[in-house]
Amino acid sequence: MTLYVVPFDFCNIGSIRSCLDRCSIPYKYLSNSCTLNKDDKVILPGVGTFAQGMNYLRSKNLDQILINHSLSGGFLLGICLGMQLLFESSEEDPGIPGLSLVSGSVKKLPSDQISHIPHIGWSALDTNPMFHSSDQPLFANLIRELQDKDYYFVHSYSCCTNSRENVVATVLHDGNSTNITAMICFKNIYGCQFHPEKSGPAGHSLILSLLLKTS
Amino acid sequence: MKPRIIPVALLKNSTSVFTSHLYSPWRSFGSLAQFIKLQVARQADEILVIDIEASLENREVDDRVFKLLVQNTNIPVSVCGGIMNVQTAINYIEKGADKVVLGIACLSQLETVAQITSILGVQSVSMRLDYKYSLSTGEPELYDYRSKSLTGRSIKSVISNLITCPVGEIILSDVSRDGSLKGLDIQIMRYFQSVNCPVVLSCGAGHPDHFYDAFACKGVSAVAASSIFAYTKETPASVKDYLVLKGIDMRRI
């Protein structure tokens, strides 16, 4: 298995690299000259805007590589903006299509007198009961991993999908009681709205689980 | 969202950590490497690094600061100091900062602030407002640490700017309480009730109760502190233990 990381511009790639070094997991940067095998894994990190992210992928011809990899069953992990790029579109930059690997779109978080935008800080997750009772040990392990831990969020937009069965966990947006999609899983695509590489030991453990224990 | 505790490293000579000059002479506290490692081990939720000489010396924060931060943290880090144009802000993010913190140098150039937020995203940009209450008007005014004087510009005018030019987070520092260990200025929050983004209070925390009072106040998302973690037995972990006993849910490891 080779692990690839998409080296977005304006992105704190150092954090991902540092996290992977601490996990002792070797990695390469994804470029359009890479040939991916089915058991290779790709991480899409991301900080910045939806347009910047998609423009980067398209200008480097990485969008098709990611789509092909995923459609043939390959593993993708999107983090924060990286997760949002997996969806079809975003209110942040209307007219710019995402990778459309997961159905749904990215919407601006509702703001009012109580809830802050951006959504910044640490929070525990509410896991989807549909995953609790899964007979797949992979999901049961994942749910156990996520419970009673706090993860770090920093975002103004969130992913919205009608397919509840793809949402592994949500987090409550203070005040207006909206449930924000925190983690998704669809086939071999995983997405974390929070930053596991910035979430201390809890995030470190999750990264290890996702990269080493998933097929 | 759980309230955050953010230890602050005030840097001089590139990587030496100092504490406030207001209540004791500039006092070197140790090296940045040791500061980062200890605070992370003591359950800090974030780290804020402020290079107070960068703007004065017209330079960026030293590369080594980013190297030490990236190597030794798995929590978010914000870097403040020397950001006067868009490229510097981009450089900081690419070298390892999760958030850039804009200070007074940027406040007079709102177009620069807008450019930075449009490129990096609002969530990556914080703004630091140092202030003092004017003796004549009793109103909070912006303070310029470079000239060590009040600017005559009211906090209210800054708030109206922030509505047109939003940032991800605001860090409020009552300069007169800096290093005092006597408590944070909670009163300032009455000016910020209409502001939508999270607010971080800074300057003056000396006891876990100060954190409790701050987090009880609507709009306060985090407390940034320096002297309490240098000169008392409190650590982020011990403050959290205290707050949990008093019913505030805090991030635990």
Next chain:
Amino acid sequence: MIRFCRNCLYPETKPSIRFSADGLCSACQWNERKLSSCFYTNRSSQNLIKLIDQNKINPAYDCIIPVSGGKDSTYQVWRILSLGLNPLCITAPTDLMTPIGRRNLDNIKNMGVDHIEFSVDIQTRRQINKYALINVGDIQWPEHVLIFTIPVHAAVMFEIPIIIWGENTVREYGAGRQENEEFGVTLSREYMEENCGFNGLRVSDLSDAAGIDPKKLFLYSYPEADTVTQLGVKGIFLDDYFPWNGMTNQLVARTCGFEVASHNILGTLTNYENLDNYYHGIHDYLKYLKYGFGRATDVACNWIRRGLISRDDAKQLISEIDGAYPALYLDKSLSDILSTINITIEEFNIISDEYTNYSLFQTTSSGELVTRADGSPILINQP
């Protein structure tokens, strides 16, 4: 550009040091105060004896003297005995003791005193040595702690409130807040943690973050505050009563059987200190990397303040000696010393780099350190 004291060689990077408006460091300011005419005449040996007598509880022992067997503690024992007092000598254990250190400690037993030598579990200590080296760049952290805590434990155990220290290291080396300069310091956990060179690391970190069993940390922890206060434990500095001079201390100590090394010790200007354990070289090197000065500077500054050497001569003396890379300390190699805490030389160099304050040292255009032949970096500007 780093500022240096106009009188001695201390840089402003030294933790907690202060400079007056005309560029005199707090250590030199303190020295000027001491040299003023009233300082020692107001505090005679009779005052000291009276103070000790007023606080005496244990019928046998007048006071505790923490002893390492070094030149200073040997002198302290001689001084207290010469006043007709009966001290209980307490040794906090050093680690990786040298043969000469062992002989000098045993020499104390021949001076006519009762002596208790404490030991701590070596495995735990080595774990802490390693944790402290990695996390605060100080391999001798346990030493700094035990030197203060064990005498206080002994004070509580034997009900001997007075602990006789030698130099007031806080004032002597320019730290401490000016408003707190007082005599007969009441030793508290806060005083120790703030002033005694702990680099910010606390005993509580060892159980919380390093996962060390708290039961193993009893001697590293300060005794309960109320027992210490109730007993009235006080530290008295001999320097408050008799002018302190490391040079003359070693001359007196030698007449009592203290042994010096055959050559000057790495990184220092003397053959009469830093003799007792093999970790000094590593500790002093890290100090140089962090702050730009090492033990040779400390000694030179002490000599300058006592009129033994001029500032210019001191500058020359230390320039090639201060901050030496500890490839060999006395007769042990760096790799042998590091192997006691399971660290390789490569790992040590990485750790050292993290604690190096690059703004103090010369670098190439690509940002790498310019080094001397031994691999240690070179200061950008000298005193």
